[in-house]
Amino acid sequence: MSFIRGDRRVKKLGQCRPRREEVARKDTMRLRTSCMKCLEVDGQPPELANSVELRDDGLYEVTCSRGHVTVTAIQEQKFEILFDLGAMALLDGYTREAVSSTAASLERFFEYYILVVSLKHGITYEQFSEAWAPISKQSERQIGAFLFFYLVENKKPLEPLILEARPELDGRSRGDTPTWSAFRNDVIHKGYIPSAEEVIEYGNLVYQFTYRLIGELKASSSEFMTKATFHHLQRAQGADAGQAVATMSVPTLVSLVRAERPSRHLREALPGLEKYRRWLYDRPQSHS
Numbered sequence: 300m301s302f303i304r305g306d307r308r309v310k311k312l313g314q315c316r317p318r319r320e321e322v323a324r325k326d327t328m329r330l331r332t333s334c335m336k337c338l339e340v341d342g343q344p345p346e347l348a349n350s351v352e353l354r355d356d357g358l359y360e361v362t363c364s365r366g367h368v369t370v371t372a373i374q375e376q377k378f379e380i381l382f383d384l385g386a387m388a389l390l391d392g393y394t395r396e397a398v399s400s401t402a403a404s405l406e407r408f409f410e411y412y413i414l415v416v417s418l419k420h421g422i423t424y425e426q427f428s429e430a431w432a433p434i435s436k437q438s439e440r441q442i443g444a445f446l447f448f449y450l451v452e453n454k455k456p457l458e459p460l461i462l463e464a465r466p467e468l469d470g471r472s473r474g475d476t477p478t479w480s481a482f483r484n485d486v487i488h489k490g491y492i493p494s495a496e497e498v499i500e501y502g503n504l505v506y507q508f509t510y511r512l513i514g515e516l517k518a519s520s521s522e523f524m525t526k527a528t529f530h531h532l533q534r535a536q537g538a539d540a541g542q543a544v545a546t547m548s549v550p551t552l553v554s555l556v557r558a559e560r561p562s563r564h565l566r567e568a569l570p571g572l573e574k575y576r577r578w579l580y581d582r583p584q585s586h587s
């Protein structure tokens with residue numbers, strides 16, 4: 300009909316299909332960063348935080364509404380972020396994805412542990428990186444390395460072994476319950492769809508195990524944990540001249556800097572994450 304002009308139809312079609320960047324903004328994991336230069340000028344953080352998509356390298360280059368460019372490095376280690384991603388997947392009902400991120404968190408924690416003990420034994424970060432490269436894609440070798448670094452550090456083998464740990468599940472005897480390793484493999488390699496309850500119980504094994512070892516490292520090697528954090532933050536030093544470099548810490552369920560004790564069970568820690576997430580996504584924000 301003559302009153303339906305071509306351009307209107309095009310516009311309508313366009314409205315049905317969100318643009319690619321709109322999809323990404325709504326659906327990806329995000330963080331908020333504040334502009335450090337605005338903070339310097341005004342003496343207080345800007346009202347609108349910049350919402351940025353979570354990145355693998357943990358480095359965020361943001362231009363605020365006043366044109367300041369800041370590169371922010373997230374202080375948290377990969378395993379801390381991955382554990383939160385797993386818990387968020389669980390809160391969203393994606394139980395398989397929750398297990399996958401939790402398993403990845405544990406593997407990256409093994410790497411962190413090996414790094415801290417290496418630094419303690421006078422090995423430089425560069426030497427560590429060089430030695431890590433050939434095993435970086437082979438998780439079985441990483442576990443082997445971790446177990447022997449644990450032995451060297453503690454003069455006794457790791458006990459109990461997280462890989463062999465079994466949670467207490469309602470209605471099942473311990474003997475019938477798969478170990479963490481078997482559970483993880485069933486989910487990741489065999490398409491097993493775990494219940495939320497299973498994910499919480501197995502996630503709790505990893506949560507408690509990681510906190511136990513963080514506690515041991517804090518008692519024996521806190522100076523080298525600080526060194527590891529220093530190297531982690533060094534990533535931002537590659538920023539171009541003229542860009543302000545900032546560091547930021549985000550609250551995570553598994554946390555190296557957390558002062559208080561971990562929750563008795565992961566289940567008790569989840570409401571805190573839910574609250575943080577609501578803050579992260581619901582407050583008005585400026586996209587960059």
Ligand SMILES: [Zn+2]
Nearest residue numbers: 334337363367
């Ligand atoms: Zn600014």
